[in-house]
Amino acid sequence: MATGYFPGCSLEGTAAEFDMSIRCLAQALDLELREIDDWNCCGASAAHQTNHLLGLALPARTIALAAAQGLEEIFAPCAACSNRLIAAQAEWLGDAGVRAEVERAIDMALPAAPVPVRNCIDFLLPHIEKIKTAVTRPLAGKKVACYYGCLLVRPPKVLAFDDPENPTSMETVAAATGAEPVAWGFRTECCGAAFAMSSTASVERLCERILVNAKAEGAHMVIVACPLCHANLDMRQPKGMALPVLYLTQLVGLAVGVAPKALGLKKHITPVAAAIA
Amino acid sequence: METTTAEFEPKIIAFLCNWCTYAGADLAGTSRLKYPANIRAIRLTCTGRIEPMFLLKAFQEGADAVLVSGCHPGDCHYTSGNYHARRRWTVFRKLLEFSGIDPRRVLFSWVSAAEGRKWSELVAEITAQVRALGPFTSFERIVKA
């Protein structure tokens, strides 16, 4: 099965370490990823809030390209990207009129059958046994707080991924590394990503609540699967918090023996080294 | 040309289940809701009791339209009669349509014992509709031949 890799813009910028860790991990686990040739922006936030057709056409083009390139599924690690790709696809699958309009806009034919789109957790879940056997550096004793934020599980009817109020899939993957997921209360609370620029104070307040609870429940680090979550939680830590925030792929990468540098762990603002020692 | 059918008063024969639509029509009466006098109701136990042949017989006797009406799905006094009826009419009305009977003359409704108003409005609506269609002369031709 050929999996199309859709890094999206975040992974080429602020979340470059997410991209690095994915590529290293794929290599370590011997998973084939083929980057979709000529992919474009998924349109998250900016497009789908302003122009509905554009919000559908941008993901549509990437999906149509993937299908044309013989890719059977798409791995979109950014939670916003996977969310948009799935949501847009759901719209034209149920409505021939929408499909025709979108096809006209991108001047390409959309695949008849839906192309499965996987987020970061969803991508790793089928390989859980592989991960377990590949672990060379078990993370025993590391308490991790798995944080989903909003985009990975909502809207539940469209994404149909995990339980929206009480998801457990990230914990399943994290536990495969030997780390110990903690039970905590803010796993699906909003980090305020959309207001990162416009209302920094709100974001700080929201992030603080999340980090404080994670720490109170004994977590040594927070695990995320979304560049926006990462940026906010990593960057906006209250004084003295110093709770490292790692991508799920970095956590798994560490456990299977990838060097911290290759995983981009040095790129984080909140230092990671002490927590993973 | 409109005047040609204005004089025409259609005959509509209705087959009603005892528990819902017949009672709904009773309620229209006790509520004094007015509707045209073109409809003639025949009371049966259940829509499940109503046979295709009854409809053909009604056309034979000069009906310009027939109506079958009973309990809403899930409300059948006998639990499932209306579900069986629904299947029967799904096929039979298509067969009638295919054999030349205008589907606008073969009507079905769910009217509950509480829907006196729906009954009165339904009768007014279908009476107007059938009046506009005009007499069912083509079938009369077959009956009289």
Next chain:
Amino acid sequence: MIEQLRQRARELLGEGKVALVIGHGRGSSPQATFPVFITKADAVDRLVFNPFCRNNLAVYLTRKDIMPKGAVGLVARPEEVRSVAVLVQEQQFDADRVVLIGVACAEPGKEGAACEMLKGRTLKELEAEVAERLKGRDPAQDVAARVKELEAMTPEQRLAFWEKEFSRCIRCYACRQACPMCYCERCIVEKNQPQWIPSSARPLGNYFWNVIRAFHLAGRCIGCGACARACPMGIPLDLLNAKVAREVKESFAYEAGFDHEVPPPMASFRTDDEQEFIK
């Protein structure tokens, strides 16, 4: 192929598994075959099979004098398999009373078309095999096309069409005799008190008879076309049957004669059956 068929029949009769084999026998020409009833193993050479064997032999199974003699072997094309499935579904006999000798022809009616034995032995196996070949397919192209043609007309035009077609009906009931599903002891057309259907060959009675006959085949007709072929007046009864079968298929996702273990569509329901036509 014919030797395999005869061998099966010989075995069944020889081993006493059946008292009778019903099959196709040679007529005056290969095109004219007729049903044969074989009770002795040494008579199986009377059996033939070719693309012109079109009689639906299942019609004999419900005749009073057939079953009591013992189990019956039946040379069964897909049409017979499906007919038997419906008859078993409708409790007319138990599945083990009929031993099916499955046969099929690639293109029925076409000179020289290949014929073969079907693999299945039990009714269930043969149903699956026949379903594999036929389920989901439309009826014969010409029938489907003519149904579409009629559907495109106005109701008045259709009524005129059928009025004309039915006017030829002489009420001989050959259609009924040829149909395996018309097994009633007393047909509704013979019911009086009340008289359901006027019995004389006049337009109203003809209309009622043909419409009710088609309705009674809803969810049961397997589309063998025996009725239309039997009609001496050439009335296209298969169009009515095909129309009803299509409605049943579209509305209830059901096609007759592929599974004798499911309830018939006209004696069952789903709570979410379609009802857009009901106000």
Next chain:
Amino acid sequence: MARIGVFICWCGENIGRTVDCPKVAAEAGGFPGVVHAVDYKYMCSDPGQGMIKDAIKEKKLTGVVVAACSPRMHEPTFRRACAEAGLNPFLCEMANIREHCSWVHEEKGDATAKAVQLVRVMVEKVKRNEALFPIKVPVTKRALVIGGGIAGIQAALDIANGGQKVVLVEKEPSIGGHMAQLSETFPTLDCSQCILTPRMVEVAAHPNITLHTYAEVESVSGFIGNFDVKIRLKARSVDIKKCTGCGLCAQKCPQKKIPSEFDEGLGMRTAIYTPFAQAVPNKPVIDRAHCTKFLTGKCGVCQKVCPVGAVDYAQEDTFVEEKIGAIVVATGYRLYDFRNGEKDYGIEGYGEYGYGQYKDVIDGLQFERLASASGPTGGAILRPSDGKAPETVVFIKCVGSRDCAKGLSYCSKICCMYIAKHAMLYKHKVHHGTAYVFYMDIRAGGKNYDEFVRRAIEEDGAVYIRGRVSRIYTRGDKLIVAGADTLLGGAAGGRVEIEADMVVLATAMRPQYGIEALAQKLSIGYDEYGFLTEAHPKLRPVETNTAGIFLAGACQGVKDIPEAVGQASGAAAKVLGLFSSDQLEREPIVARVNQSQCVGCFYCEQVCPYHAIEREEKRDKAGNLIARVAKVNAGLCQGCGACVATCRSNSIDLDGFSEEQVFSEIGGLR
């Protein structure tokens, strides 16, 4: 030769104003077969009925048509009048010229013409009517009550005290149901077990009651007055006749760590156990799924210690068959399973409340066990995780109820009251504690109910917050309850967070597991939630649409104790009414098979909702099977006629609405 009498009623002005009654009578007089046609102001009055009776006698009428109001109104009246004059009541029909004519049409000419036709329709019908005779069915005077909770107990006692025999079947090892688990009851705060256990004892001792505990209904066939019921007696592994209930076996059982069902998992029980101290019968059962003897073959302690040798590991399920005349279904309720969600039932569940991952988030029945003197804490309110008395308890109402998005749309009705009670009991026991209650509305419609809630708020100081809880999470050993207070405006936006020690969820009331299967065994209806369907929501609330089967308690819909008991007594009254005569009369509107024409396709059997179609084998003189044909069991048949319309060969007909009658009616409209 038909001699029909037609009687046109004016109904005072009601018909007479719009329908020209004398004209209708005059026209009707000319219909073939009509020998007598009159009109009168009030046909239903004594003189009106007298006119009918006189005409029947004087004119030797063979049929009567009364054109008046709806047959749904006065058909019984006029049929009775006919019977009194010696005419079979089923030879009387009504033409509805009031509800279907005079009241809905304005133009007198139209209405009169229609009335004439409606009369002709019924004249044509009645000419084909046949004398019918009520079907007499013998009645077995023994009732079956399914479920031994308070509703079943009440129904059983009422029937037994009325002098009739009762078989009471309970699936658990003891009767008592949920009421036995409760601490105190609202709005009086009397002790639940104190008022219940005497009734339980009464059941066990009653000479008219046969009690089968640890038993389930296996199958039901037959019909009103004549049910055949097969009951499965599950293997107790204890000979109930030998057992003295000394309790030594349970004391010595080494397997002591099984979560107790009675204590809702808050306490432990042994593998051989009686569910609770006051159990009836007070005899143990062995829970084979947890018993070491059954799991590994080793142990056998209970058998060794039993002084009377009552423990029998080889016991198997047995069956008893009972002839039953009437059935009361009282299978009660269970609570919505917030720990596992109920995806199978299309309910999404409440991940935000943690799906049971927090030990100190409990449901209402668990709180009852904490508050009960017979409970695992001896009545002290102690939280499950560490056994400390909670300083702050948050109660959340409507968990699962009134939630169209991811729960059930209905209101569970009892929660407002029991949560007020819980808050009160908590405050009585933990004086310095704080009780918060999140609510959507307070529904306290009952005698002394609202006063009770007020007491919880005003005297006991429960803090009521109008709003929903969006998340429960932990901070240290505290539960943080985050929610909204919709009555709190301002900058906070109504957000509240409460640091709690324990949370009680008022989870929705649901019908018991397996209710659908039971309903199918009994051929009774149930709604989308599984609650059993009553025959009429207002006027026949304890009956079902299957004659002879009645409903009591929460199996029919959410109920509190007084309502359940009231309905149980109602069901018992219906049973006693049924048992008041030796034979039962039923309207003879039933289907009949013409077996000589039946071809045995059994479509009728498949469409019959009452399993009233039976198969009959026809054999020749030598005993060979000729045919299988259908037969109607008149006791089961409810006369819907679905079989008639389904029969292609037209071999079934329906008395009272026969083919001939309907055809003649249609013909009357020519």
